[in-house]
Amino acid sequence: MKKLIKADLTEILRLVSQYQPVNSGSIETDIAALSRCAHTDYLFLTRREKSWLFDLPAVYTQDSYENLSWLYGAMTPDVPVIALLLHVDKTVEGRPWGSVTLLDYPATAQDVETFAPLPEPERERHIQRITKRYTHHVRYCSLLEVIQYLKTGEVK
Template structure:
């Protein structure tokens, strides 16, 4: 995992269509959701023609739409799967700014699969610890490393 600090989160997500064949309208809906705010943490998933911005607790809720989407690409090869953790720290000119953590999709999906089976209090605790890890114990990266990730998923 690597993290980019002090990023315009909408600008980072807007780079994805330059490197992956995703649906621009789908991305625009995610950007609207991100700009609308309401929370500080999001999980973002993109894979060939599709992308989704999710509320992390819903991703860990067994059988939820968000959970099923996050787990859908575990056994599929081919196109890279991009998985990001976005943390909004502040708003500048109506745009959310914060950190972008680049996730290993397979590891993240394994984590979601494993902890989705736990009772709600344990899932909540795990998500708090995971969020802390994404925010504090991750190696920093450059925008060039982010672009490389957007190209390859690695």
């Protein structure tokens, strides 16, 4: 995992459509949801022409739409997947700013699969731990490394 800090998160999402064949309407829907800042942490996923923006607890809720959508990519390993953790620190002129963590999708999907069946209090503790790990205990990266990741889906 690597993390880019102090970024306009809406601009990072717009970059995705430049390097992946994602429908721009799908990205704009995710940007609108992100701009409402209903949560601090989001998981963002692209696969083929679609993108999704989910809050973490929903992804870790077994059999929820968010959970099933997140895990579907693990069943189709030949399809490139881009997975990001977006952490909102503040808003600047109505736009969310924060950090972007580049995720290893197979490892993240395995983590979701392992912890989703647990009782809610255990899931919540796990989500707090991984959020801390994703936002504090990763190596920093450049915008160029983010672009490389958006092209390949591989964290190097």
